[in-house]
Amino acid sequence: MGSLALKNITKSFGQVDVIKGVDLEVQDGELVIFVGPSGCGKSTLLRIIAGLEDASGGSIAIDSADVSSTPPSRRGIAMVFQTYALYPHLTVRDNMSLGLKQAKHPAAHIAERVDFASKMLSLEPYLDRRPAELSGGQRQRVAIGRAVVRKPKLFLFDEPLSNLDAALRVNTRLEIARLHRELGATMVYVTHDQTEAMTLADRIVVLNGGRIEQVGTPMELYNDPANLFVAGFIGSPQMNFIDAGLLGREDAKTIGIRPEHISIVPTNGDIKGRVSHIEHLGADTNLYLDCGDAGLLCARLFGEHQFEIDSELNAKFDETRVFRFDDQGKAIRRTP
Ligand SMILES: Nc1ncnc2c1ncn2[C@@H]1O[C@H](COP(=O)(O)OP(=O)(O)OP(=O)(O)O)[C@@H](O)[C@H]1O
Numbered sequence: 001m002g003s004l005a006l007k008n009i010t011k012s013f014g015q016v017d018v019i020k021g022v023d024l025e026v027q028d029g030e031l032v033i034f035v036g037p038s039g040c041g042k043s044t045l046l047r048i049i050a051g052l053e054d055a056s057g058g059s060i061a062i063d064s065a066d067v068s069s070t071p072p073s074r075r076g077i078a079m080v081f082q083t084y085a086l087y088p089h090l091t092v093r094d095n096m097s098l099g100l101k102q103a104k105h106p107a108a109h110i111a112e113r114v115d116f117a118s119k120m121l122s123l124e125p126y127l128d129r130r131p132a133e134l135s136g137g138q139r140q141r142v143a144i145g146r147a148v149v150r151k152p153k154l155f156l157f158d159e160p161l162s163n164l165d166a167a168l169r170v171n172t173r174l175e176i177a178r179l180h181r182e183l184g185a186t187m188v189y190v191t192h193d194q195t196e197a198m199t200l201a202d203r204i205v206v207l208n209g210g211r212i213e214q215v216g217t218p219m220e221l222y223n224d225p226a227n228l229f230v231a232g233f234i235g236s237p238q239m240n241f242i243d244a245g246l247l248g249r250e251d252a253k254t255i256g257i258r259p260e261h262i263s264i265v266p267t268n269g270d271i272k273g274r275v276s277h278i279e280h281l282g283a284d285t286n287l288y289l290d291c292g293d294a295g296l297l298c299a300r301l302f303g304e305h306q307f308e309i310d311s312e313l314n315a316k317f318d319e320t321r322v323f324r325f326d327d328q329g330k331a332i333r334r335t336p
Contacts, residue, residue: 001063002076002153002186003028004049009058011044011210018044019055020210028063031180031187033197035233036207042190043158045207049188050079050156062153075154078147082159084139086131086146092118093127096146110149117148120179137168144179157189161196169193173200194236198222206230228329231256237286242294244324247271252324252332259286259300261321269314273297275307289315 004026011019019041026032034042047053049060051072059068067075078099086095093114100110118124121141131139140160147155160176161169177200180187191197197204198218206213206221206229214226218234225231231239237259244252247270264287273289276296285305289297299315307313324332 001028003063004154004186004188005061005064006045006049007059007061009045009048009060010056011041011048011053012056018210019048022058022207022210022212024205024212024215026186026188028186029184030202031189031200032203032205033189033191033201034205034207035191035194035197036213037233038192040207041210042192042207046079046156046158046188046190049154050077051075052079076152077154077156078150078152079156079158080140080143080147080160082162084131084143084163086139086142088131091128091130092123092134092142092145095131095142096149099146099150113149113151114145117145120148120182121145121175135168136164137172140164140172141175144176148179148183153186155185155187157187159191160189161191161193169196176200194234198234204234206233208233224331224333225323226331228254228256228325228331231323231325231331237298237300239323240295240297241325242271242291242297246294249324253327254325254329256323256325257317258321259298261318262297262299262315263318264299264301264305265314265316267314269316271297271315272312273315275309275311275313278305278307278309280304287313289313291315 006022006024009019009022034045036042044053048055059066062075096114096117097110100113118127121144123141123145126134126138161172164172173196201218203215203217204221205215208229214221214230221230221234225234235258239256239258242255244255247255249255271291271294273291276290277288279286285301287299287301291297297315326332
């Protein structure tokens with residue numbers, strides 16, 4: 001078991017309010033990811049859940065028991081850090097065993113847990129090595145293994161893949177997904193990487209300036225963002241925003257259209273623009289059109305395309321994918 005409930009959590013450092021009233025329920029077995037711009041309070045919130053930081057107000061419950069004043073070591077959580085935080089003088093086996101040893105578990109039980117975790121993470125060949133004799137990816141697997149060994153109610157991950165190169169990041173991401181599936185464990189995870197959030201999360205929490213903007217499954221956030229902030233934050237390249245008046249659409253203040261929902265047509269487009277830049281990604285082409293007062297429009301076209309710089313093109317929006325926002329930036333939901 002490992003459900004988590006945050007009620008009206010606030011945090012101030014001196015005069016600065018960093019977390020401004022966060023309510024969140026995480027179900028047992030769920031993988032929830034915090035995303036948001038730098039400084040929005042993701043790590044602070046995670047550290048408050050871990051007990052490494054005291055909240056200024058509000059309460060935290062794990063499995064319905066209030067742990068707001070429980071020390072970190074007694075909350076039943078394990079945290080995996082971006083920097084691995086392994087003991088350099090200890091072997092992999094000893095790094096993984098340490099928590100249970102300190103908690104005075106019997107040696108046979110510790111050996112069994114280390115065996116289980118090292119098999120799960122393919123760490124068996126490295127058990128007698130020290131961290132300096134491992135690659136970055138292997139070190140991060142040891143850090144994850146150390147958490148698995150402790151059978152926590154709740155796993156907390158603070159940007160665990162940020163120090164890995166692109167290929168290793170994908171591998172380790174798949175490993176965390178598998179771990180989550182096989183252990184059925186509750187996980188709360190902080191990242192600034194959209195792909196990680198979209199591919200791993202059961203639900204994503206979008207934070208901005210210490211408040212929650214929206215909570216939803218990755219596809220809910222992509223298909224039904226609550227406001228301009230979430231619409232612009234989820235999706236890459238970013239959603240295009242255009243002043244609705246410039247398009248003759250009086251039913252909204254701002255129109256939003258994702259680059260992947262724009263096509264180039266010979267006539268009768270929604271907007272005209274001059275080609276200002278082209279990015280060839282192989283599988284896709286990102287085309288940037290200078291649309292004058294409407295700004296720069298990005299279209300993501302499937303496959304390879306050639307266009308002449310400065311030539312004028314007609315861009316057409318997939319009407320079923322057009323988002324509308326009011327003058328407060330709130331999404332105007334489609335009427336079915
Ligand atoms: N110990 C501290 N004392 C004062 N201010 C702090 C402290 N820790 C964090 N802050 C401030 O709180 C805000 C939130 O920081 P936090 O590290 O939670 O952001 P984040 O969303 O995790 O950012 P990033 O993505 O850059 O890691 C920032 O403005 C930061 O400067």
